[in-house]
Amino acid sequence: MTDQTPDTTQLFLTAAMPCPYLPGKQERKLFTHLTGRRAAHLHHLLSENGFRRSQNLIYRPACEGCNACQSVRIVADAFEPSKRYRRVLRTNEDISIEVRPTVATSEQYELFKRYLESRHAGGGMTQMSFVDYEYMVEDTPVQSVLIEYRLRDDPEQRLVAVALTDVMPDGLSMVYSFYDPDLAHRSLGTFLILDHIAQVRSAALDYVYLGYWVKDSPKMAYKVQFAPLQVQRGPLGWCLLD
Numbered sequence: 419m420t421d422q423t424p425d426t427t428q429l430f431l432t433a434a435m436p437c438p439y440l441p442g443k444q445e446r447k448l449f450t451h452l453t454g455r456r457a458a459h460l461h462h463l464l465s466e467n468g469f470r471r472s473q474n475l476i477y478r479p480a481c482e483g484c485n486a487c488q489s490v491r492i493v494a495d496a497f498e499p500s501k502r503y504r505r506v507l508r509t510n511e512d513i514s515i516e517v518r519p520t521v522a523t524s525e526q527y528e529l530f531k532r533y534l535e536s537r538h539a540g541g542g543m544t545q546m547s548f549v550d551y552e553y554m555v556e557d558t559p560v561q562s563v564l565i566e567y568r569l570r571d572d573p574e575q576r577l578v579a580v581a582l583t584d585v586m587p588d589g590l591s592m593v594y595s596f597y598d599p600d601l602a603h604r605s606l607g608t609f610l611i612l613d614h615i616a617q618v619r620s621a622a623l624d625y626v627y628l629g630y631w632v633k634d635s636p637k638m639a640y641k642v643q644f645a646p647l648q649v650q651r652g653p654l655g656w657c658l659l660d
Contacts, residue, residue: 427460431480439635443484449477457559462587465489468650470629471584471593473557479630486632489650490659491625492611494589494618496646503612506605513578514570515613520562522552526580529596536599554582554594561585562593567610579606581614589618589625611644 429450437443452461452474461476468489469478479487499507527548534544546554555564567579579597583590592614597606614626631649632638641647648656 591627
């Protein structure tokens with residue numbers, strides 16, 4: 419197996435496709451494969467420069483005339499939960515949390531399908547089979563974990579949320595998460611982020627990587643509520659988002 423280094427890494431550009439965040443825009447992505455013993459090192463290096471992992475690929479937007487997609491991360495140690503976030507934590511005190519290896523299960527997949535059909539009906543991911551889900555979870559060349567969230571007092575210990583997370587040298591990167599769409603009163607999406615902040619703090623690390631934020635996209639508006647938030651500004655590096 420050939421070891422990848424920054425000097426030998428080949429980058430590729432996708433064809434233009436409709437942007438999923440801004441109507442009328444086209445998106446293109448710059449990407450490369452993560453392989454070999456140095457995959458973790460390259461993953462961290464490229465993540466520091468605004469890239470994002472998906473299975474054994476790592477990519478970032480490279481759209482002509484547009485730089486709306488900004489990679490963001492929460493400064494965990496400086497985060498102060500608001501009254502609303504403290505209420506979310508109290509509401510979910512009865513949830514147990516377990517960090518597991520990246521092994522796909524039918525229980526996770528059923529929850530994944532319910533989530534997509536409720537929250538992203540008509541999206542391309544709704545057609546994913548169990549094998550597709552298995553690849554999404556298990557095809558990782560870096561240190562990754564699945565975090566399962568269950569109702570502690572439920573007789574069946576019902577699974578209510580799952581987070582696929584990469585373990586970085588300086589924090590945690592939330593690759594993909596999903597949860598029970600019938601439990602809207604619990605704000606589980608918010609709870610998962612709050613739990614990642616707590617895990618980063620307990621491990622004496624620094625950041626929770628949230629992926630891309632698009633200022634004018636309503637889908638992304640929730641991310642700026644987790645202040646202080648840093649945004650990757652290319653040559654300027656990571657800067658505090660005002």
